[in-house]
Amino acid sequence: MSNPSPNWFDLGGRDYARYRPDYPEELARFLAGVAPDRRLAIDVGCGNGQFTALLARHFDAVIGLDPSTDQIANALPHDRIRYEVAPAERLGCADGSAGLITAAQAAHWFDLPCFYAEARRVGVPGAAIALISYGVARLEPELNDRFQRFYADEIGPYWPPERHLVDSGYADIPFPFRELPAPDMEIARSWSAPDFLGYISTWSAVRRAREAGQEEMLEAFSRDMLRLWGDPARQRTIRWPIAMRLGVME
Structure with missing residues (x-):
């Protein structure tokens, strides 16, 4: 098989x-059940x-809020959503x-004391606040060892320092609210090799x-994954x- 890997790492910017990975419907349903009312949710970042x-x-x-004008310009339209920069x-x-303030895979970039003050200001009495993240992908056994080595040892030094907050599930950040237990949930996708490398x-x-x-280093990883994957069109389950x-x- 010829080595297509230089192209894999050009994909993300074109089709981010x-x-x-997209979050499961059950997560939004659960959070709506925790909120004291369903009149308004604010999704930050x-x-x-x-x-x-x-x-x-x-x-x-x-209301969907993000500091990036480009992200807001390309946000998914919906008749019940108002996006703002x-x-x-x-x-x-x-x-x-x-009634609900959320931040999905974004809170590690925030000035948290300022964000928390704003969340308290905009929340109704008893409002719910949720900082959500997804962890490191888990692949099928024949692929997982190679991927985990890439994540921890090879690409690891190139993550920004804030990444460790995501890897820990935000366990180490201050969270000055009455905390509620969160249910076990995961994201699951069936992807081909091009999907995964994308x-x-x-x-x-x-x-x-x-x-x-x-x-x-990147090309060696893509070669190894393509070899371990087998038929690149084969759908394999990825979980976060x-x-x-x-x-x-x-």
Whole structure:
């Protein structure tokens, strides 16, 4: 088989949303059940609106906020969602308006004390707040060892320092709310080899590795994964554990 790997790591920038894991419907349904009312949810750091759109199935209105004008410009449209460009530290929403405030795979970038103050300002009495993340992918056994070695040892040095907060499920961050237990959930996708390598190509660590001249390391990983995968069109199951810090404002 010829080596197509230089192309794999050009995919993510062209089609970012296609290769990102999406959260399960049950997560949005669970959070709607925790919120004291369903009039408004605010999704902070919403990116292209994948999780925002799930919330819109359960709330009368949802506001999706992100500091990136490009992300907001390309967010998924929905008649119950209003998207705005705003940072987590200045939400720009009305006082006491939201029954739920969420941040999915975003809180590690926030100035947390400022964000928490804003969340308390915009939340109704008893509002729920959820910081959600998904952990390291888990592959089928014949692929998992090679992937985990790549993640921890090869690409690991190129992750930004904030990445360890995601890997720990935000367990180490301050969370000044009455905390509630979160159910065990996961993201599961059936992907071909090009799908999986496209997902890897979206990582900021891959971009930084390329900038550091580590093309051969990336190409060796893609060659190994293609060899272990077998038929590249074969659908294989990828799983990501969901972690959540869930609290109630009192």
